[in-house]
Amino acid sequence: MSIKRIEPGKRMSGAVVHGNTVYLAGQVGEGATVAEQSKAALAEVDRLLAAAGSNKSKILQTIIYLADMSTFAEMNAVWEGWIDPENPPARATSGAPLATRDYKVEFIVTAAI
Template sequence: MSIKRIEPGARMSGAVVHGNVVYLAGQVGDGKTVTEQSRSALAEVERLLVAAGSNKAKILQTIIYLSDMSTFGEMNAVWESWIDPKNPPARATSQAALATPDYKVEFVVTAALD
């Protein structure tokens, strides 16, 4: 089976396709609030999924990291307005120290191809 790397860099690729599955690197967004960062990061998730030949209706699993669990409701409001309501993925959310203190949320997505 071939492996396709999307937007490879020195440290990581934006996404990797293997077989009929696409694995996205953790996506963080711009902005000062969890709402702004969630919107920005999910727009990047959507862009990478399309680049890989998939879409948000094909998301199998998402792992979400929050720097502060008290923002869970704020992130969920963005998430619930973004996901395909007919095809919600398996999901886990936990609190974690992210790469920099400026990051408030990170999304790690695995999806099927179209």
């Protein structure tokens, strides 16, 4: 089975396709709030899924890291407005320190092609 790397870089690829599955690198976004960063990061998820030949209706699993769990409801409001309500994925959310203090949320997505 072949492996296709989308937007490969020095440390990681934006996404990796193996068989009928696409694995996205953790996606973060710009903005001052969790809501702004969530919207930007999920737009990147949309873009990378499209580059792999997939879309949010085919997401299998999402892992979400929040720098501050008190922002859970704020992130969920964006998530619920973005996700395909007919095809919700398996999901976990956890609090964790992120790569920089500027990042408030990170989304890790696995989807079918």
